[in-house]
Amino acid sequence: MIELVTDLILTYIATITFGILLNVPRRGLNMAGWIGTLSYLAYKLCMLTSLGMALSNLIGALLIGILSMQTARFKKMPVINFNIPALVPFVPGGQAYQMVKNFALGDNSLALSYLLQVVIIAGAIAFGFLLAELFNRLQARLMLKLSSRWRHENRHNPRL
Amino acid sequence: MSNNRGHLMIKTALHAGRIMIESGSEVARVEDTINRIAINAGFPDSKVYVTITGMMMSISGEENAQIEPVSSRTIDLEKISLVNDYSRQFAAGSISLEQFDDLLTKLEQNPPYFSFWLQLISAGLVSGTLEVVFRNNYQDFLITCVIGLIGWAVFYGVNQLARVRFLSEFLASVAIGAMAILAVRANLGNSVDDIIIGSVMPLVPGVPLTNAVRDILAGDLVSGIARGIEALMSAIAIGSGIAMILQVL
Known part of the structure; x- marks a missing residue:
């Protein structure tokens, strides 16, 4: 339990500091940190209920995509300000390193198994983003039907 | 008119x-x-x-x-x-x-940047915190922060000199690998693997990777593939730097 809480605090710090490296505007940093922390919490809970690596990463990425888009609309900032820093705790850095190390030391079969893990995680994250994009477009369609303010603001958007 | x-x-x-x-x-x-x-x-x-x-x-x-x-x-x-x-x-x-x-x-x-010192400290914190999150290794937190900070400084310096991103990433990861191995030999840290995994995190090509996926999904195939290659080149530069130093030392 304590480990989970410290992990979450460290994730928040990591997300914000990675945002600083990418030069995210100051007014977006805090929200990026919260999105990163929340989606990492969802990922951890999925891992604890043994949903498996791929599904947990997919759910985490899905949450990042949806929350980032809501924040971007609310703050009127580009969505990449939020989803790229928030993605940092999901990077399969450990597996990628083990892959490189085992290739370098000549243990190719172990390296290949790590390569497969990296591919699975990356694919799960990409599909999570895809599903989030689907959700965002559905939401936009629905809002266009329901709200006249939305229709006015998005009247020139060719993607809707 | x-x-x-x-x-x-x-x-x-x-x-x-x-x-x-x-x-x-x-x-x-x-x-x-x-x-x-x-x-x-x-x-x-x-x-x-x-x-x-x-x-x-x-x-x-x-x-x-x-x-x-x-x-x-x-x-x-x-x-x-x-x-x-x-x-x-x-x-x-x-x-x-x-x-x-x-x-x-x-x-x-005059583009608005965060100051260089803030960027350095951030790079250190990204390395240390992610090392703990990924590996649960609390003893190596401080040394990972320091090595990640120096690695980012090398990346930044070479980028100012040569303006070739792949070269900077390669040299930075070589420096990180060498420092991690030497730090463990000098009993400053416990695990070479954990220190390297944390310190490399500030160099991860997150923006090209995410944009490659988004571009391809949006149908901009030319740009998406070009960006995917950019991200792949960065990953190869970092990976080969680490692999080289692991074989030598």
Whole structure:
């Protein structure tokens, strides 16, 4: 339990500091940190209920995509300000390193198994983003039907 | 007269687009912004073609399309947000086309950066915190922070000198690998693996990778594949740097 809480605090710090490296505007940093922390919490809970690596990463990425888009609309900032820093705790850095190390030391079969893990995680994250994009477009369609303010603001958007 | 205004519109729109692509924006967003500028300036039927190495734009029915090459690409999300804000202000009518162009020139001359020291400290904190999150190794937190910080400094310094991102990433990861192994030999840390995994995190090509996926999903296949190769090259540069140092030391 304590480990989970410290992990979450460290994730928040990591997300914000990675945002600083990418030069995210100051007014977006805090929200990026919260999105990163929340989606990492969802990922951890999925891992604890043994949903498996791929599904947990997919759910985490899905949450990042949806929350980032809501924040971007609310703050009127580009969505990449939020989803790229928030993605940092999901990077399969450990597996990628083990892959490189085992290739370098000549243990190719172990390296290949790590390569497969990296591919699975990356694919799960990409599909999570895809599903989030689907959700965002559905939401936009629905809002266009329901709200006249939305229709006015998005009247020139060719993607809707 | 309308031709003059059209000319200014194309110049401003391409200027905005170039700044956005240079700062690491995805192609669909640039096309969207340029189209909005054109519509708000009174040219709803202009055409634009954007890739991550150059842009073309014309007003339908008139000659003289214009080309804008994009030669350098860095990562600076603040610039993208600012161009976005200016475009919104222009759409709301609170700045004119001339003021818009002036603001873009000003943005390019003195870009708002976080100070170098803040970036260094951030790089250190990213390394240390992610090392603990990934590996649960609390003893190596401080040494990972220090090595990640020095690694980012090497990356930044070589990038200033040579302006080749892949070379900077390669040299930074070589430095990180060497320092991690030496630190463990000097009993400053416990696990070479954990220290390297943490310290490499600030160099991860997150922006090209995410943009590659988004570009391909949006149908900008040329730009998506080019960006995917960019991300792959970064990953190979980092990986081969680490692999080399692991074999040597």
